[in-house]
Amino acid sequence: MSFRVCVHGLGTIGLPTAALLAEAGHDVTGCDIAGNVVRAVNAGRAAFHEPGLDELVARGVASGRLRAAARPVPAEYHIIAVPTPFAEEHRPDLSCVEAAVDAVLPLLRAGNTLILESTVPVGTTEQLAARIAAARPDLVVPKPGAAARPGSIHLAHCPERVIPGRALQELTQNDRVVGGLGAGCAHRAADLYCDMVRGRIALTDCRTAELVKLAENAYRDVNIAFANELAAICGRFGVEPWTAIALANRHPRVSILAPGAGVGGHCIAVDPWFLVHGAPEEARLIRTAREVNGAVPPRVLRRIRDAAARFEVPRIACLGLAYKPDADDLRESPALGIVQDLARDGREVTVADPFLRGLPPPLAALPNVVLRDAAEAVLTSDVVAVLVAHTPFRGLDPRLFEGKQVVDAVGLLAG
Numbered sequence: 065m066s067f068r069v070c071v072h073g074l075g076t077i078g079l080p081t082a083a084l085l086a087e088a089g090h091d092v093t094g095c096d097i098a099g100n101v102v103r104a105v106n107a108g109r110a111a112f113h114e115p116g117l118d119e120l121v122a123r124g125v126a127s128g129r130l131r132a133a134a135r136p137v138p139a140e141y142h143i144i145a146v147p148t149p150f151a152e153e154h155r156p157d158l159s160c161v162e163a164a165v166d167a168v169l170p171l172l173r174a175g176n177t178l179i180l181e182s183t184v185p186v187g188t189t190e191q192l193a194a195r196i197a198a199a200r201p202d203l204v205v206p207k208p209g210a211a212a213r214p215g216s217i218h219l220a221h222c223p224e225r226v227i228p229g230r231a232l233q234e235l236t237q238n239d240r241v242v243g244g245l246g247a248g249c250a251h252r253a254a255d256l257y258c259d260m261v262r263g264r265i266a267l268t269d270c271r272t273a274e275l276v277k278l279a280e281n282a283y284r285d286v287n288i289a290f291a292n293e294l295a296a297i298c299g300r301f302g303v304e305p306w307t308a309i310a311l312a313n314r315h316p317r318v319s320i321l322a323p324g325a326g327v328g329g330h331c332i333a334v335d336p337w338f339l340v341h342g343a344p345e346e347a348r349l350i351r352t353a354r355e356v357n358g359a360v361p362p363r364v365l366r367r368i369r370d371a372a373a374r375f376e377v378p379r380i381a382c383l384g385l386a387y388k389p390d391a392d393d394l395r396e397s398p399a400l401g402i403v404q405d406l407a408r409d410g411r412e413v414t415v416a417d418p419f420l421r422g423l424p425p426p427l428a429a430l431p432n433v434v435l436r437d438a439a440e441a442v443l444t445s446d447v448v449a450v451l452v453a454h455t456p457f458r459g460l461d462p463r464l465f466e467g468k469q470v471v472d473a474v475g476l477l478a479g
């Protein structure tokens with residue numbers, strides 16, 4: 065069956081979703097407040113890099129089933145995939161979600177389904193229902209656990225768990241959790257996804273779906289924190305952490321993750337705070353994990369500064385700027401923050417990141433920061449800080465590092 069769909073927010077999540085729904089035969093309009101995003105889609109491409117996405121968008125636009133607009137349009141399904149950052153003191157900032165809901169309010173008709181894909185604090189879907197009910201008393205709005213009522217709209221939370229770089233595969237292959245607000249809502253939302261998703265679709269209530277998504281990212285954060293804490297403990301005892309972890313992982317029921325220069329991106333570094341904010345007395349381990357991971361970049365920075373203190377005019381090379389290996393994504397990147405701090409110290413910093421074509425705005429204007437090829441950066445430096453385990457760095461000749469002060473935050477040279 066083909067539906068009219070409006071996707072609000074055409075970023076990492078919204079645009080691949082919109083393009084895949086169009087590919088599955090639905091009539092899709094994506095709306096975004098950023099003019100360049102809308103223009104790019106209507107020109108048949110994405111405004112950001114995601115493997116295979118340009119081709120998919122071009123096909124959707126050429127078929128007439130996909131288009132972008134600055135304003136939402138009437139549709140049987142509205143999907144909201146806008147950012148959900150945190151504000152001061154790690155309070156969830158739902159202003160983009162609320163703005164998207166407010167924009168769709170006048171368009172909602174009986175029988176329409178509103179699906180929230182953004183990652184949100186537990187209880188948000190219910191709060192949005194109350195917002196809609198207050199603004200549109202003419203609509204029948206579902207209630208948690210209540211029976212379906214004739215002429216009702218439908219509300220559901222369907223969190224996304226894809227990894228950028230593999231969005232198209234994971235959007236279709238991952239299992240999905242669909243949480244409905246009232247009776248029938250989850251089924252109604254699943255009706256849209258079933259043509260696109262080849263993974264299993266599990267139906268539940270919206271509170272459970274909201275919690276599941278946050279639990280997934282908190283789980284990752286806690287496990288990364290364990291690895292980072294262990295690396296710090298190894299440092300205290302003069303033990304090489306990557307060797308110790310590799311040996312511990314030979315235990316059949318142990319699987320310790322890799323330590324690094326910190327946790328970045330706008331999911332794992334953000335979403336656990338939604339649990340801490342909502343359940344401050346209970347989420348003690350989750351809060352501690354955030355604090356443990358947050359303390360890693362300052363510790364790496366301290367090690368680099370200590371190494372640099374041995375030289376009168378130290379030349380520092382920083383390998384990697386992205387928040388994770390083999391990506392160009394700089395959101396909340398610990399490596400970027402470390403380089404900015406070194407630059408503020410007035411140090412000469414040579415950055416190497418094979419996934420970037422140029423230095424990003426906060427660094428580009430600085431006279432003491434340059435971007436170079438990795439081998440050249442190492443060769444011309446006194447101190448080398450390895451901040452991201454990009455695969456191309458593994459091909460560097462180990463002899464390049466001889467005689468250098470090396471701060472290897474990711475175990476590139478280990479073992």
Ligand SMILES: NC(=O)c1ccc[n+]([C@@H]2O[C@H](COP(=O)([O-])OP(=O)(O)OC[C@H]3O[C@@H](n4cnc5c(N)ncnc54)[C@H](O)[C@@H]3O)[C@@H](O)[C@H]2O)c1
Pocket residue numbers: 072073074075076077078095096097098101145146147148160161163164181182183184224225226227228330331
């Ligand atoms: N990126 C991921 O890997 C990932 C994975 C799982 C979940 N999520 C969640 O999905 C949500 C969206 O994340 P993303 O990575 O796609 O964000 P993004 O920053 O890549 O894109 C968001 C888009 O929404 C647009 N936008 C902002 N406010 C809007 C509004 N009121 N109306 C219409 N458009 C608006 C922005 O211009 C932007 O183009 C977030 O809640 C995020 O936590 C992201």
